[in-house]
Amino acid sequence: MTPIGRMAFPCGILEEFEEVGRSLPAGVELDDIPILQRLARRDVLAGVISRAKFFDVGVPEGYRDAVCAFPLRV
Numbered sequence: 001m002t003p004i005g006r007m008a009f010p011c012g013i014l015e016e017f018e019e020v021g022r023s024l025p026a027g028v029e030l031d032d033i034p035i036l037q038r039l040a041r042r043d044v045l046a047g048v049i050s051r052a053k054f055f056d057v058g059v060p061e062g063y064r065d066a067v068c069a070f071p072l073r074v
Contacts, residue, residue, distance in 0.1 A: 013035065017035060
């Protein structure tokens with residue numbers, strides 16, 4: 001499962017990010033995976049399966065595919 005799209009977090013989530021961040025070695029990136037794992041252990045995650053096509057616009061191929069799928073209209 002890959003979380004993509006939008007997420008809504010409960011109050012107090014910034015403190016959890018800070019706590020996880022303090023436990024990381026210097027130079028290690030803090031991302032949302034440890035937080036999502038914590039929320040899953042507490043059984044407080046909810047999701048929706050989307051049948052929409054996903055474009056990974058963070059890589060050249062995905063960006064090109066997205067531009068081709070949604071051409072500029074003026």
